Amino acid sequence: MTFKVINPGLLTTIQDLGRPGYFHLGIPISGAMDRFALRAANLLVGNDEGAAGLEAVFMGPLLEFEVDAMVAVTGAILPPRVDGEEQPLWTAFPIKAGQSLTFDYLKGGARAYIAISGGIATKPHLGSRSTYPIGSLGGFDGRPLATGDMVPLGEGKTVKAGRTVAEALRRGPGSPAELRVLPGLYWHLITERAGKAFFDDEWKVAPEADRMGVRFRGGQPIEFAPREQPFGAGSDPSNIVDGCYSYGSIQVPGGSEPIVLHRDAVSGGGYFTLGAVVSADMDLIGQLQPHTPTRFVRVTLEEALTARRDRAALLARIREDLS
Amino acid sequence: MHIRYSHGGDEHIFVEIGEEMSLDAFFISLSLTRAVREAKIDGVTEVCPANSSFQVKFDPDKISPDEMMTKVKALEHKAEDGEKTLKTRIIEIPVYYQDPWTHETLMRFRERHQDPSGSDLEYAARINGYDSVAAFIEAHHSSPWFVSMVGFVAGLPFLYQLVDRDRQIEVPKYLRPRTDTPKQTVGYGGCFSCIYSVRGAGGYQMFGITPMPIYDPTQTVSYLKDFMVFFQPGDIVKWKPIDRAEYDTILAQVEANTYAPRIREVVFDLEAFKADMDGFNARLMEALNDV
Structure with missing residues (x-):
């Protein structure tokens, strides 16, 4: 019960919903950057929502199946083909032992999620199969997939081909992308004018965008309110005494380019953060291509929670449709 | 507060x-x-x-x-x-200061450093008022250190020097972070020393390297069998300077999986420490004598 990796694509990793509980030792939460898309893909093929699937960045892998299975591809617009025949996105389709799964060029988004009935059955580490490459932990030998890997699959349930997620329920960022932000953490270190400019300016996604974080460029540099640097922090006004980073928090090293920290981010460090992207919008960041124009939208805690409920309601409708 | x-x-x-x-x-x-x-x-x-x-x-x-x-x-x-007291342990960590591997790396990223003409240790010694690199290295390893945070990457300890504030070493981080740091580099940024548990990006000044693994996701290293991360907040560290020959010896033991870190259980009492830092530190470090 395996599939074989003929070509891994650009960067394809095994991911589930993550590895909470070890952040205090520097082990990140990991897991799919677009967890909404992974959950939907798993539901389509009859898996538990948290089953391990593949996260493919910008380019799909070439996989050869040694077992009959049901597959679904969600997230980025990376059209799948079975032995050359195009298959629909956000829809369950069958693949037979001996057939190959390939992908067309990326037409939108950044990360495709590939769920396979039965889920990927590599050995979990600290409760998760997610790959954390920096720490050589989880996934397939702690690294992204490579040519020749034989990836084990679990026992799947039988589901019908053609199960699909309605277009209206597929979630992705628009252009310009809008990311809702709750100011806080070390917000008080910057001037009022800098705070306003951060939300007024249009930013662009920089090429430095990975599982650790996504960098933005193009807005005005951040101005810091005058203060004497506290002992132990370091001399730059963007330095703080090293502390924990929140998932989604926005650091601006040297005040120049904001970085939104994502699933494999360092657990802490010595740069101030000015707030955090709300949990409901973190999935969208996983689908941002370089150069995408982006606006940060200031929200209140109440609005952040409403956004979270809206996203949960969307997922609930998918669950209902596929039950 | x-x-x-x-x-x-x-x-x-x-x-x-x-x-x-x-x-x-x-x-x-x-x-x-x-x-x-x-x-x-x-x-x-x-x-x-x-x-x-x-x-x-x-x-x-x-x-x-x-x-x-x-x-x-x-x-x-x-x-x-x-x-304000903590039952904890003191661990001796061997450090090969001025090793060839961190030296090669710091030369590669020289343009990102405050002082491209020297080494990280020369720069740190100078801005902290030491006459020589040797005197600075001695200051780095002659007092014990306190693990005040574990994080950044998997299992990386942040260490705080157990001396009066006016004797604490302080250095800035690199102007722009490096994209590479050798695994088990002993680094320094702000008032903290650290050990890079894995190879990767980093902004701390590089002083040396330890042959002792502190993170092992495969859990094959004998003292990391129970858990893959070695350090926890509250641990106390004593750096032990070693030369190339000792480094190679320990590395061979690590590779044969026979290396056992020198560890002693101790109690850290914050008030007793603050009342007599040098005396308290001497007693802490004495605990390692009979390991």
Whole structure:
């Protein structure tokens, strides 16, 4: 019960919903950057929502199946083909032992999620199969997939081909992308004018965008309110005494380019953060291509929670449709 | 101490004990994170102590951020009557200062450094007022260090020098972070030393390297069988300078999986330490003599 990796694509990793509980030792939460898309893909093929699937960045892998299975591809617009025949996105389709799964060029988004009935059955580490490459932990030998890997699959349930997620329920960022932000953490270190400019300016996604974080460029540099640097922090006004980073928090090293920290981010460090992207919008960041124009939208805690409920309601409708 | 609370998005509460680093702030952070854990608040997924702050991650579907904030704030009184003694251990970490591998790396990233003409150690010695690199290295390893945070990457310890503030070493981080740091580099940034547990990016000045692994996801290293991460907050470290021959010997033992770190159980008493730092440190380090 395996599939074989003929070509891994650009960067394809095994991911589930993550590895909470070890952040205090520097082990990140990991897991799919677009967890909404992974959950939907798993539901389509009859898996538990948290089953391990593949996260493919910008380019799909070439996989050869040694077992009959049901597959679904969600997230980025990376059209799948079975032995050359195009298959629909956000829809369950069958693949037979001996057939190959390939992908067309990326037409939108950044990360495709590939769920396979039965889920990927590599050995979990600290409760998760997610790959954390920096720490050589989880996934397939702690690294992204490579040519020749034989990836084990679990026992799947039988589901019908053609199960699909309605277009209206597929979630992705628009252009310009809008990311809702709750100011806080070390917000008080910057001037009022800098705070306003951060939300007024249009930013662009920089090429430095990975599982650790996504960098933005193009807005005005951040101005810091005058203060004497506290002992132990370091001399730059963007330095703080090293502390924990929140998932989604926005650091601006040297005040120049904001970085939104994502699933494999360092657990802490010595740069101030000015707030955090709300949990409901973190999935969208996983689908941002370089150069995408982006606006940060200031929200209140109440609005952040409403956004979270809206996203949960969307997922609930998918669950209902596929039950 | 004025404690500052903030929401970190809708999934975190961030608590800053003090803006500046101090052992008092660390002990309060440790007491409060312990109190949050013991309160067993439904919905909490992570409780993370740091040097002078801490963070609680929770599921807002189970408990609202405002309610979580109220619960965390309600524990603040525990800061005052928190334990100021810690049953812990002192560990001797062998360090090969001025090793060829960190030297090769620092030369490669010289244009990102404050002083492209020298080495990280020469720069750190000079700005901290030492006459020579040798005198600076001696200052680095002659007092014990306190692990005040574990994080950044998997299992990386931040170490705080157990001396008076006016004797503490302070250095800035690189102007721009390196994209590479050898595994097990002994680094320095702000007032903290660290050991890079894995190879990767980093902004701390590089002083040397230890042959002793401190993180092993495969859990084959004998002393990492029970858990893949070696350090925890509260551990005390004594650096032991070694030369190339000793480095190679220990490395061979690590590779044969026969290396056993020198460790002794000790009690760290904050008030006793503050009353007589040198005397207290001497007793701490003596514990290693009979290992």
